[in-house]
Amino acid sequence: MINCLENIYQVEIMKIKFGTDGFRGYIGKDFTFETATIVAKMALSYFNNKKNTVAIGYDTRFLSKEVAEEISQVASDFGYTAYLADTFVPSPALSLITYLKRLSFGIMITASHNPPQFNGVKIKENFGGSALYETVKRISKVRIKPVQLNGLIENCFIKKYYFDYLKKIFPISQIGSINIKVLVNPMFGAAQGYMTELFNETNISITEINNIINPSFGGINPEPTENNLLHTREQLLKEKYQIAFAFDGDGDRIAAFDHKGAFYSTQKLLPLFMYYLIKKGEKGAVIKTVSTTSLLSIMAKKHNLPLKETPIGFKNIVPYFLSGEALIGGEESGGMAIKGYIPERDGIYMALMILKMLSEERKSLSEIYTEIEDIYGKLFFRRDDYSFSDEDNVRIILNQLDFDKIAGLKVMEKNFMDGRKFIISERSFLLVRVSGTEPVVRVYAESESEEKLQDIFYFIRKVLQEKGVNINHI
Numbered sequence: 001m002i003n004c005l006e007n008i009y010q011v012e013i014m015k016i017k018f019g020t021d022g023f024r025g026y027i028g029k030d031f032t033f034e035t036a037t038i039v040a041k042m043a044l045s046y047f048n049n050k051k052n053t054v055a056i057g058y059d060t061r062f063l064s065k066e067v068a069e070e071i072s073q074v075a076s077d078f079g080y081t082a083y084l085a086d087t088f089v090p091s092p093a094l095s096l097i098t099y100l101k102r103l104s105f106g107i108m109i110t111a112s113h114n115p116p117q118f119n120g121v122k123i124k125e126n127f128g129g130s131a132l133y134e135t136v137k138r139i140s141k142v143r144i145k146p147v148q149l150n151g152l153i154e155n156c157f158i159k160k161y162y163f164d165y166l167k168k169i170f171p172i173s174q175i176g177s178i179n180i181k182v183l184v185n186p187m188f189g190a191a192q193g194y195m196t197e198l199f200n201e202t203n204i205s206i207t208e209i210n211n212i213i214n215p216s217f218g219g220i221n222p223e224p225t226e227n228n229l230l231h232t233r234e235q236l237l238k239e240k241y242q243i244a245f246a247f248d249g250d251g252d253r254i255a256a257f258d259h260k261g262a263f264y265s266t267q268k269l270l271p272l273f274m275y276y277l278i279k280k281g282e283k284g285a286v287i288k289t290v291s292t293t294s295l296l297s298i299m300a301k302k303h304n305l306p307l308k309e310t311p312i313g314f315k316n317i318v319p320y321f322l323s324g325e326a327l328i329g330g331e332e333s334g335g336m337a338i339k340g341y342i343p344e345r346d347g348i349y350m351a352l353m354i355l356k357m358l359s360e361e362r363k364s365l366s367e368i369y370t371e372i373e374d375i376y377g378k379l380f381f382r383r384d385d386y387s388f389s390d391e392d393n394v395r396i397i398l399n400q401l402d403f404d405k406i407a408g409l410k411v412m413e414k415n416f417m418d419g420r421k422f423i424i425s426e427r428s429f430l431l432v433r434v435s436g437t438e439p440v441v442r443v444y445a446e447s448e449s450e451e452k453l454q455d456i457f458y459f460i461r462k463v464l465q466e467k468g469v470n471i472n473h474i
Contacts (some may be wrong), residue, residue, distance in 0.1 A: 090251025176202020284327025
């Protein structure tokens with residue numbers, strides 16, 4: 001019987017592949033109660049100290065609440081005091097309370113922006129941010145020792161802590177003095193209700209859509225990409241909202257539309273925030289991942305600010321905030337942070353920053369961004385995702401990609417720190433890589449003209465086809 005149980009345990013361990021922040025997998029196949037609790041036990045064993053306190057939160061995904069409750073019991077058995085969220089919460093709210101209460105660490109049950117078939121376990125460290133690469137690596141090698149201790153499980157009003165802190169650091173009444181209509185799409189995720197409650201007694205009129213619990217996310221992945229938000233743009237234009245925000249499934253990523261329906265991914269929001277900080281005389285390093293817009297490099301160079309480029313994953317940006325170097329940091333997929341807050345992605349925090357900017361500038365989002373383009377130039381960015389089934393073969397093919405010319409343009413520099421990045425000019429690049437969280441090939445490109453951008457994508461699609469990569473567009 002013991003051997004049988006040991007074999008089952010080994011099978012479950014084999015299903016666990018640690019990645020960004022922790023572990024994610026297909027529900028029922030890779031992500032199960034067993035695998036989730038194993039990851040939790042490994043983390044509980046790793047962070048074990050005299051204090052032994054942990055915050056446990058969950059999003060609106062299928063089984064997230066039930067898994068969080070199960071892990072709370074496991075934490076209690078490990079001798080921890082487990083602060084279990086009384087309702088679903090965004091990941092940054094869980095990170096914030098981990099920091100504010102000086103807990104040992106935090107566990108968030110979520111698969112973030114991934115499709116509804118996925119769920120996962122995110123690990124948050126006591127500094128209030130994503131577990132560092134080294135931490136996740138060490139947790140993945142922990143050997144669990146059986147324990148049976150008597151800890152505590154306490155209901156925790158994480159949402160209230162989060163609200164109180166945001167109201168403390170943002171002048172809500174001042175921001176709310178601008179008389180505008182705002183459309184908010186939490187994409188059926190954990191950020192629903194937050195913006196409405198924050199501004200319910202101000203001049204800002206908030207309308208939320210997709211703000212019910214729906215584990216299928218309405219048939220659309222809860223990732224705030226332009227293609228996933230076509231209905232949001234349509235409603236914004238039809239009902240004449242001044243701005244719209246969209247958040248991913250666990251509320252740590254953001255995208256926006258201005259009143260004209262122009263889409264603002266991180267590639268436009270990061271320069272927007274950087275411009276705002278520069279105008280205020282702020283100093284510090286600019287931290288960007290390899291897929292993030294070159295506009296940040298251009299702005300940093302013009303204002304003599306240090307620039308650091310990292311592999312993709314917000315965990316690679318966090319150390320620069322912990323060291324005090326970073327002024328701003330972000331990645332293409334919607335995660336950003338600014339100094340003066342926890343070193344964590346937070347979509348709601350960033351939405352408040354945008355509204356604060358509008359209240360101070362008394363200009364529209366499009367007017368401010370036009371100023372940026374007038375000063376630093378205009379860039380065009382695009383990302384395409386392609387599904388695949390043979391991961392090992394795809395990785396071999398992509399790792400061998402090498403070009404000296406792309407679409408007739410000379411490659412000036414190559415960067416293979418994460419995927420295959422080819423820098424064509426100060427304002428133009430191509431990056432091809434496999435996602436760290438999904439079976440997807442991502443192709444990123446940026447250029448100073450839409451025509452050149454089209455040429456780059458035509459070039460790489462043809463290369464991938466010739467090499468036998470499945471390029472079914474997602």
